[in-house]
Amino acid sequence: MGTVIQDKELHVIVVGAGLAGIAIAHGLRKHNISYQLIDRETTPRDRNWGITLSWALPLLNGLLPPDLASRLQDCQPDTSLSVASAGEQGVLIRDGLTGDTKIRVLYPDGVRRMQIQKTKRVLSQGLNIKYGKKLLDLTYDAPGQVTAHFADGTTEAGNVVVGADGGSSQVRRCLLGEKAAAQEVLPYAFMNFPFSLPADKARWLDSVMNPSVDVAPHPKSMYMGLFLLDKPDLERPETWVFYVLVTWPIACKEDEENSENRLERLRAHMDGWADPYKSVVEWLADDIAIGADQLRIWHPKEWDNREGRVTLAGDAAHSMTFHRGQGGNLAIKDADEFVKHMVDVKEGRMSLRDAMDAYDKGVVARGEEVEISRLQAAAFHDYENFDNSPVFKMGIKPAGK
Ligand SMILES: Cc1cc2nc3c(=O)[nH]c(=O)nc-3n(C[C@H](O)[C@H](O)[C@H](O)COP(=O)(O)OP(=O)(O)OC[C@H]3O[C@@H](n4cnc5c(N)ncnc54)[C@H](O)[C@@H]3O)c2cc1C
Numbered sequence: 525m526g527t528v529i530q531d532k533e534l535h536v537i538v539v540g541a542g543l544a545g546i547a548i549a550h551g552l553r554k555h556n557i558s559y560q561l562i563d564r565e566t567t568p569r570d571r572n573w574g575i576t577l578s579w580a581l582p583l584l585n586g587l588l589p590p591d592l593a594s595r596l597q598d599c600q601p602d603t604s605l606s607v608a609s610a611g612e613q614g615v616l617i618r619d620g621l622t623g624d625t626k627i628r629v630l631y632p633d634g635v636r637r638m639q640i641q642k643t644k645r646v647l648s649q650g651l652n653i654k655y656g657k658k659l660l661d662l663t664y665d666a667p668g669q670v671t672a673h674f675a676d677g678t679t680e681a682g683n684v685v686v687g688a689d690g691g692s693s694q695v696r697r698c699l700l701g702e703k704a705a706a707q708e709v710l711p712y713a714f715m716n717f718p719f720s721l722p723a724d725k726a727r728w729l730d731s732v733m734n735p736s737v738d739v740a741p742h743p744k745s746m747y748m749g750l751f752l753l754d755k756p757d758l759e760r761p762e763t764w765v766f767y768v769l770v771t772w773p774i775a776c777k778e779d780e781e782n783s784e785n786r787l788e789r790l791r792a793h794m795d796g797w798a799d800p801y802k803s804v805v806e807w808l809a810d811d812i813a814i815g816a817d818q819l820r821i822w823h824p825k826e827w828d829n830r831e832g833r834v835t836l837a838g839d840a841a842h843s844m845t846f847h848r849g850q851g852g853n854l855a856i857k858d859a860d861e862f863v864k865h866m867v868d869v870k871e872g873r874m875s876l877r878d879a880m881d882a883y884d885k886g887v888v889a890r891g892e893e894v895e896i897s898r899l900q901a902a903a904f905h906d907y908e909n910f911d912n913s914p915v916f917k918m919g920i921k922p923a924g925k
Contacts, residue, residue: 535682539659540689544838544855549651551587551863564658576849578635580856599643601752607634616734620742623798629919662698670833685834693840699827707820712771713779717814726761746772747904786814824891832877842891847900
């Protein structure tokens with residue numbers, strides 16, 4: 525047994541107020557465990573996307589207080605889409621060459637599309653959050669204690685730090701060092717950008733597109749997906765915002781350098797694509813903003829949790845590509861497991877060290893999905909062999925089941 529933390533002493537520092545950090549903070553709050561959630565952001569980032577929560581949705585519902593669980597509908601890109609209907613329509617994978625359905629992965633228990641910015645805004649309510657605090661370092665000044673140091677010169681002391689600080693986690697760097705914590709950049713060109721259309725075209729796209737996920741491999745070794753990001757006014761299609769995700773293996777110097785002419789490069793890849801992808805790319809405004817992006821992953825390696833004082837959750841613990849839609853689900857699973865282990869500590873069933881060792885074992889094991897998602901990403905660029913890929917065998921169910 526390691527240091528035994530008396531329940532009144534237990535204080536958890538949650539670094540990162542993304543999906544994982546917010547879910548952890550709600551779970552701790554529900555069990556009256558002292559916590560401080562911190563995030564480096566001062567204003568919401570301009571980056572936005574949607575995620576499909578499937579198998580982890582019941583876990584999220586369990587972590588949230590009832591008043592916020594009942595507001596999950598407000599976090600959706602389309603607030604009129606029901607969980608049951610999204611589950612019935614499932615994840616649609618088309619043949620990019622013909623537009624025909626290759627496979628429809630159904631999820632009869634229901635799926636919820638969640639827009640990441642709305643989710644952070646709605647679900648951060650009621651939490652003890654300090655913004656504008658960028659974690660720089662962790663020190664271990666006394667047994668059972670850890671201190672987080674922030675860029676603004678302030679500190680926060682507690683018994684446990686959980687790094688829920690995303691794919692390029694600083695907590696991970698503190699735990700493992702720069703080299704071991706570094707993400708791997710996958711060799712694909714990657715674009716992720718929002719767009720709107722005139723009312724008639726937006727209505728058409730909305731009517732032909734699958735409401736949660738509509739993606740396709742193409743024989744040109746290319747993946748493309750069309751998604752809804754927001755419907756600010758359900759009655760005015762010209763206000764609707766969609767987004768494109770597109771990847772292809774880096775093949776030329778311009779891809780390698782990720783040069784600015786992204787729309788031109790995308791259009792040069794579009795011959796032979798079927799609708800709806802083909803028309804959408806034709807209709808994009810010539811001056812559309814497409815930012816630089818990369819696909820990065822990190823395979824978890826065991827870390828020394830400093831006698832149970834530091835751990836990781838969500839993308840910080842296992843960052844993966846979106847090609848099987850698992851990162852957000854795993855972030856919620858980590859949150860649920862972390863909270864359960866903290867409750868065990870609070871109620872005296874486990875020492876902090878044993879609880880964290882057990883949690884770490886689970887989070888590292890769940891990281892097997894990083895490789896599965898990498899294989900799924902590769903399969904989306906291998907049209908001939910696509911039918912042998914993980915989504916055909918596992919659908920969107922979690923690995924290890
Ligand atoms: C385009 C796209 C599509 C996706 N689709 C799906 C999907 O369909 N299904 C699915 O399950 N998953 C999906 N994912 C993955 C999912 O979005 C992520 O796995 C999930 O959002 C990770 O949440 P997180 O809380 O771990 O990290 P993040 O959301 O990255 O949050 C990390 C937080 O930590 C803060 N932070 C970072 N560094 C510091 C620091 N030094 N100090 C303080 N704070 C810090 C950041 O400001 C941020 O708020 C998708 C991802 C992308 C990009």
